[in-house]
Amino acid sequence: xxxxxxxxxxxxxxxxxxxxxxxxxxxxxxxxxxxxxxxxxxxxxxxxxxxxxxxxxxxxxxxxxxxxxxxxxxxxxxxxxxxxxxxxxxxxxxxxxxxxxxxxxxxxxxxxxxxxxxxxxxxxxxxxxxxxxxxxxxxxxxxxxxxxxxxxxxxxxxxxxxxxxxxxxxxxxxxxxxxxxxxxxxxxxxxxxxxxxxxxxxxxxxxxxxxxxxxxxxxxxxxxxxxxxxxxxxxxxxxxxxxxxxxxxxxxxxxxxxxxxxxxxxxxxxxxxxxxxxxxxxxxxxxxxxxxxxxxxxxxxxxxxxxxxxxxxxxxxxxxxxxxxxxxxx
Amino acid sequence: xxxxxxxxxxxxxxxxxxxxxxxxxxxxxxxxxxxxxxxxxxxxxxxxxxxxxxxxxxxxxxxxxxxxxxxxxxxxxxxxxxxxxxxxxxxxxxxxxxxxxxxxxxxxxxxxxxxxxxxxxxxxxxxxxxxxxxxxxxxxxxxxxxxxxxxxxxxxxxxxxxxxxxxxxxxxxxxxxxxxxxxxxxxxxxxxxxxxxxxxxxxxxxxxxxxxxxxxxxxxxxxxxxxxxxxxxxxxxxxxxxxxxxxxxxxxxxxxxxxxxxxxxx
Ligand SMILES: Cc1cc2nc3c(=O)[nH]c(=O)nc-3n(C[C@H](O)[C@H](O)[C@H](O)COP(=O)(O)OP(=O)(O)OC[C@H]3O[C@@H](n4cnc5c(N)ncnc54)[C@H](O)[C@@H]3O)c2cc1C
Ligand SMILES: Nc1ncnc2c1ncn2[C@@H]1O[C@H](COP(=O)(O)O)[C@@H](O)[C@H]1O
Numbered sequence: 227x228x229x230x231x232x233x234x235x236x237x238x239x240x241x242x243x244x245x246x247x248x249x250x251x252x253x254x255x256x257x258x259x260x261x262x263x264x265x266x267x268x269x270x271x272x273x274x275x276x277x278x279x280x281x282x283x284x285x286x287x288x289x290x291x292x293x294x295x296x297x298x299x300x301x302x303x304x305x306x307x308x309x310x311x312x313x314x315x316x317x318x319x320x321x322x323x324x325x326x327x328x329x330x331x332x333x334x335x336x337x338x339x340x341x342x343x344x345x346x347x348x349x350x351x352x353x354x355x356x357x358x359x360x361x362x363x364x365x366x367x368x369x370x371x372x373x374x375x376x377x378x379x380x381x382x383x384x385x386x387x388x389x390x391x392x393x394x395x396x397x398x399x400x401x402x403x404x405x406x407x408x409x410x411x412x413x414x415x416x417x418x419x420x421x422x423x424x425x426x427x428x429x430x431x432x433x434x435x436x437x438x439x440x441x442x443x444x445x446x447x448x449x450x451x452x453x454x455x456x457x458x459x460x461x462x463x464x465x466x467x468x469x470x471x472x473x474x475x476x477x478x479x480x481x482x483x484x485x486x487x488x489x490x491x492x493x494x495x496x497x498x499x500x501x502x503x504x505x506x507x508x509x510x511x512x513x514x515x516x517x518x519x520x521x522x523x524x525x526x527x528x529x530x531x532x533x534x535x536x537x538x539x540x541x542x543x544x545x546x547x548x549x550x551x552x553x554x555x556x
Numbered sequence: 557x558x559x560x561x562x563x564x565x566x567x568x569x570x571x572x573x574x575x576x577x578x579x580x581x582x583x584x585x586x587x588x589x590x591x592x593x594x595x596x597x598x599x600x601x602x603x604x605x606x607x608x609x610x611x612x613x614x615x616x617x618x619x620x621x622x623x624x625x626x627x628x629x630x631x632x633x634x635x636x637x638x639x640x641x642x643x644x645x646x647x648x649x650x651x652x653x654x655x656x657x658x659x660x661x662x663x664x665x666x667x668x669x670x671x672x673x674x675x676x677x678x679x680x681x682x683x684x685x686x687x688x689x690x691x692x693x694x695x696x697x698x699x700x701x702x703x704x705x706x707x708x709x710x711x712x713x714x715x716x717x718x719x720x721x722x723x724x725x726x727x728x729x730x731x732x733x734x735x736x737x738x739x740x741x742x743x744x745x746x747x748x749x750x751x752x753x754x755x756x757x758x759x760x761x762x763x764x765x766x767x768x769x770x771x772x773x774x775x776x777x778x779x780x781x782x783x784x785x786x787x788x789x790x791x792x793x794x795x796x797x798x799x800x801x802x803x804x805x806x807x808x809x810x811x812x813x814x815x816x817x818x819x820x821x822x
Contacts, residue, residue: 303728304700328721332703335655335691344782345655345688365685365788366585367569369576373787416700417730425724433722437822461822469740479741480723485685486740488722494821504573511793515821517812523799526573531797533819535812541805542812549813550822 659692
């Protein structure tokens with residue numbers, strides 16, 4: 227692994243589209259490239275790898291390896307691992323960047339431990355200082371952050387969503403696309419995904435919504451979420467929930483916002499009857515404006531809110547929704 | 557069938573944010589008076605997953621935990637839930653490790669245990685929020701690994717896992733022996749029964765040191781780590797909340813809407 231230089235970014239594709247984290251990973255790669263020496267290379271796997279490679283170049287990648295495969299449209303742990311190992315061998319990077327996604331969480335440790343690289347996951351900040359990797363990540367459920375350092379020869383990191391801003395795509399950026407020759411050794415494939423069950427809620431995706439209205443345990447049951455659905459509709463947003471709500475079975479876990487749920491970064495996050503535990507805030511504190519309704523004035527949620535009402539949702543919420551409707555003329 | 561579970565003792569993650577403090581001299585979280593440690597929640601889910609396998613299989617469960625200052629009443633909880641044996645890895649040489657060194661120590665302990673079919677553990681520890689140690693063990697032992705399970709079944713020499721995804725789930729299979737990490741979507745861990753508590757009370761854990769598991773001291777604890785913590789801090793929360801008041805709660809709700817309009821947020 228000597229003389230390794232540059233950054234290799236996993237250009238993750240999900241549901242046929244390049245992920246935001248792939249483009250954010252390229253942006254991080256460009257930040258690190260000065261210290262890492264060499265260029266920012268990405269690797270894309272799937273049936274439309276060529277088209278996504280062009281998107282990655284428009285987002286700043288200088289070189290993209292493609293592995294075109296109709297069988298690898300969805301994540302397949304061992305096959306993806308083999309392709310990534312080949313990409314690392316070919317690009318010989320100093321740093322490997324993946325996203326902290328369903329796939330990245332599984333793939334990054336498998337890759338790093340195989341390569342004996344350093345590994346820092348769910349990073350909100352990553353720098354290289356004289357070859358030493360310095361990574362900041364939330365710990366203790368978001369109550370604290372740790373700064374971790376490593377002198378290893380090779381580093382792997384996963385990046386938290388929206389921690390780094392992607393470059394505005396620019397079709398005039400130039401880059402090289404190279405098909406990666408990485409024959410899959412079927413005899414080494416032991417872990418197989420045999421079925422994918424998508425349970426996507428209808429309407430705007432929580433992760434993409436510019437307005438998110440979330441409810442918590444203080445709702446006491448699933449029914450009040452109908453009011454939140456209505457509010458989300460009026461505001462063109464999506465509904466979210468705390469883990470307490472999902473664990474109680476009031477809503478499916480795909481609604482969960484937080485450390486172990488989804489990371490959302492809307493312009494407006496409205497939290498109703500949510501206490502604001504650090505593990506919940508871990509998923510929404512990147513929102514531009516947090517507004518909360520909670521009957522307990524000492525509740526932690528108010529510490530991170532711009533506006534709030536201390537009161538019971540039974541009274542506050544219906545009146546709030548009526549007024550919002552009136553203001554929006556709907 | 558022999559199932560091994562890893563459990564870690566952690567600070568109670570429900571400790572109120574307000575009492576969460578860092579001791580900058582030691583770069584560690586200051587203990588909170590009167591808050592007892594707990595078994596990492598996802599590790600309890602892992603023990604629950606192992607116990608559920610008993611419905612269809614003849615299962616023996618061995619639990620392994622590495623750590624210092626373990627509280628016996630806390631760490632014995634899996635025994636009272638129904639696990640069979642508890643092994644504690646205790647040695648100063650294990651301290652201050654990263655995923656490499658902890659994973660190595662746990663893997664050496666598994667080798668000493670001998671035959672097993674499945675390792676089940678938590679998706680991440682609620683203090684490190686790392687999600688790495690299990691996969692370090694799998695790499696050390698050359699095991700196929702599946703992460704984030706909400707359902708774990710064993711049939712025809714395979715483990716079949718329903719893996720949580722943010723947009724649903726997927727079914728993943730691997731041949732045994734294998735390693736699986738579990739998420740909270742698996743469902744609540746069972747409460748210890750009175751009989752379970754009494755049985756656990758009679759069992760004493762086996763304690764192994766670094767020498768007992770034949771570990772290479774160069775690969776343990778701080779010696780074996782690749783990543784080290786240089787600073788732990790509490791991030792500052794900026795901003796001040798403007799509380800909107802009204803004649804009553806409903807009025808405050810209406811005023812909040814007006815305020816959001818004024819701030820051009822709606
Ligand atoms: C490892 C780990 C991971 C976790 N991951 C997540 C995660 O991803 N997402 C997540 O959300 N949580 C997560 N949690 C759980 C988290 O610690 C909290 O337990 C959870 O967020 C609490 O949910 P809540 O705010 O809805 O409930 P509570 O904390 O019970 O708060 C309910 C709130 O409702 C208010 N209330 C009650 N009645 C009314 C009323 N009538 N009107 C107005 N307000 C009212 C109360 O004042 C209170 O503030 C995790 C925990 C652990 C240990
Ligand atoms: N000290 C330990 N003793 C036993 N198991 C551990 C220990 N540390 C981590 N683990 C296991 O590895 C999982 C992931 O830990 P981590 O990588 O620290 O997030 C945990 O959920 C445990 O099952």
